[in-house]
Amino acid sequence: MSTTPATTVPDYATEFAGKTALVTGAASGIGLATARRLGAGGANVVIADYDAEGAEKAAAALLADGVKAAAVAVDVTEPASVEAAVRFAVDTFGGLDLAVNNAGIGGESKPTGEYDIDVYNRVVRTNLDGVFYSMRYELPVLAAAGAGAIVNVASILGSVGFAGSPAYVAAKHGVVGLTKTAAAEYAAQGIRVNAVGPGFIDTPLLQKMNKDDYDALVSLHPAGRLGHSDEVAELIVFLLSERASFIHGSYHLVDGAYTAR
Template identity: 85%
Template sequence: MSTSAPLPSATPVSPDEFAGRTALVTGAASGIGLATARRLGQGGARVVIADYNAEGAASAAAALTDEAIEASAVTVDVTDPASVEAAVRFAQDTYGALHLAVNNAGIGGESAPTGDYDIDVWNRVVRTNLDGVFYSMRYEIPALLAAGGGAIVNTASILGSVGFAGSPAYVAAKHGVVGLTKTAATEYAAQGVRINAVGPGFIDTPLLQGMEKEAYDGLVQLHPAGRLGRSEEVAEVIAFLLSDRASFVHGSYHLVDGAYTAR
């Protein structure tokens, strides 16, 4: 299922924009992560596809390689610090250094009111969506410093700025990602590491294809733009934040939401 609104014309990509740089993207086997990895690779970056789904990561890396993008795959569990450390080391060992990182891995979790929310689900969502971003930055930042500087973008959500009934764990974790991003940005700005966040609205990914039309249309109506977003549109904002064009952008939180939060 998709909206009828036309996709805006793609902005021409310079193949030298990220030349000589290595990018690690978590949750990159599909969706926003894969679109971001592709966009960075089109700009000349060497891309490490990191995902819990080993088969999906390998398939994504192969697809990008077929598109003449230099890409490798690594399995990562962002809830495990040792696994994250190993993924960062893989990027360094494979390409010599790490310059860019996109911490995109995340899960949704079941829907229930706060007073009824399952504690195990809460812990799983927070471990993945918040702890996973902390663990990622914990090992990426030293790697970027060793490379002489770089940039990180964390994928938060529109729910990093507003509430959403039935999603207490997700909302709390995404608010935490925004705060963590701002804190780390202040700590490393003077050392040549820029850290920012994006807040996507509801994005038209394969996960929504099974929704009933009434539910899908309800999501669309929440966005004054009259449609859901595309992964490529989020990827374009991430690419800007990682690029030298955003050289004075530190600790920002960019909403990509079709005016969802502007209502």
């Protein structure tokens, strides 16, 4: 006979106490918001980013808030760099329990038949290969401990197409497939792997758009606005927590009903 776990209200200030989290692309945006939220929950946080100076500044800000944080430079397109970042987390805090594979880039906007091949390869290397390399070195550490959780940051474009973005769309669809595959492989070892699909998030870059283009983008979201990094971070942190203990291999959209149109 199966038993149902007792439902308890978590102490959000301590739910990640004693755990170490590695977040890639954490110098800004969704990655930084996630790192802050994990730190607020008591986690040791490793800020990993290609922007080494930005990572150091982000880690310093967390430290000033009382979070145990450290920064490491990482190029997710290089396996050795990713391996070193994972090793840094283990060496710095004594282990690894949680990972958020968030690093990514956009690329140019052109039809598939005109898309620059070098740009395509760069986008796929960063957004897809980078997630594979990250899991390739995170999963053995989690498996050795017999527990852990990973969230891969895909996109709404992991479920739909978007004219002019063949590389980004292909990579994000690939992230969803990688997530489901790893989840099936490692669930029996106590490791949960899930993905999130953010819609368009209100970043400084988007705010620089001209008003007509910005308003047109907003109009694609039935919610009537763009999302915020903190809203995505809350979903990521939930999936990393024990509150999501029976969620494996899922892909959760957070998009203001963009894909529900």
